[in-house]
Amino acid sequence: MIKISNLTKQFNSHKSLNNVNIEFQKNDHIALMGPNGAGKTTLIRSIMGYYHPTSGEILINGKDPIKNRTEVLKIISFVPQLPPPIKLNLDELIKYIERSSNVNKELILHYANEMKLDIKSNLYKSFFKLSGGMKQKMLIAISLARKSDIIIYDEPTANLDPKARDDFYRLLKEDKNEKISLFVTHRLEEVKKIVNRQVYMDLGEIVINKKIKEIL
Ligand SMILES: Nc1ncnc2c1ncn2[C@@H]1O[C@H](COP(=O)(O)OP(=O)(O)OP(=O)(O)O)[C@@H](O)[C@H]1O
DSSP: OEEEEEEEEEETTEEEEEEEEEEEOTTOEEEEEOSTTSSHHHHHHHHTTSSOOSEEEEEETTBOTTTTHHHHHHTEEEEOSSOOOOOSBHHHHHHHHHHHHOOOHHHHHHHHHHTTOOHHHHTTSBGGGSOHHHHHHHHHHHHHHTTOSEEEEESTTTTOOHHHHHHHHHHHHHOOOOOEEEEEOSOHHHHTTTOSEEEEEETTEEEEEEEOSOOO
8 A cells, every 4th residue: 555644845945746645555556647747756756765755754555665665666666757778688687687576587578478579589688779669568578577566657658659558558457466556647548448546636736536437
């Protein structure tokens, strides 16, 4: 469970988050929306313990994400909008994830295959030399294979072609692992088959927080 209480995050004099109160429970699949600068990224970074709150509290399964960062990050999978510049090749990356997160390598290969990412031909290529879409597919495959309690996707389909987008949404729909999934998106239409809740932010505040119709 994610419990956010009276969370304010201020950068200099600007409040990026202004007294945010919200809870997410298992089986909440949320479209996190709002205009540029609304505070969405600040909120997800705070959840992952990247930022110290100016005031207020965040608890992830009862744990503070700053004091218990390693523990909290073990149960969160995050796919950013811009993939990080990882120098490892795919073989090294998969082995690293296998060791550090106890993820089954076969499961990563399975999801990569489902995302139509040809791992075999790219096994010894550095992650950062893959195309934008290939990087995204790799990170998605890892995020699904980790079977985390919480998955956070920040505009994950920005670099994906339409077929890959369909594959991504199909895999999420088929994934029966109980979890919280949070999608930062500007297009509700695109995620409406996989979300059951909409949260809309503006000027650092939550202005809409509602259940939407059951997942189709
Ligand atoms: N590290 C930072 N230092 C200073 N200001 C920041 C920092 N991170 C975010 N902000 C400010 O906080 C506000 C919210 O930014 P944030 O990135 O959370 O918005 P967002 O909703 O994710 O926007 P977008 O849709 O453009 O990604 C903006 O005014 C931004 O300039």
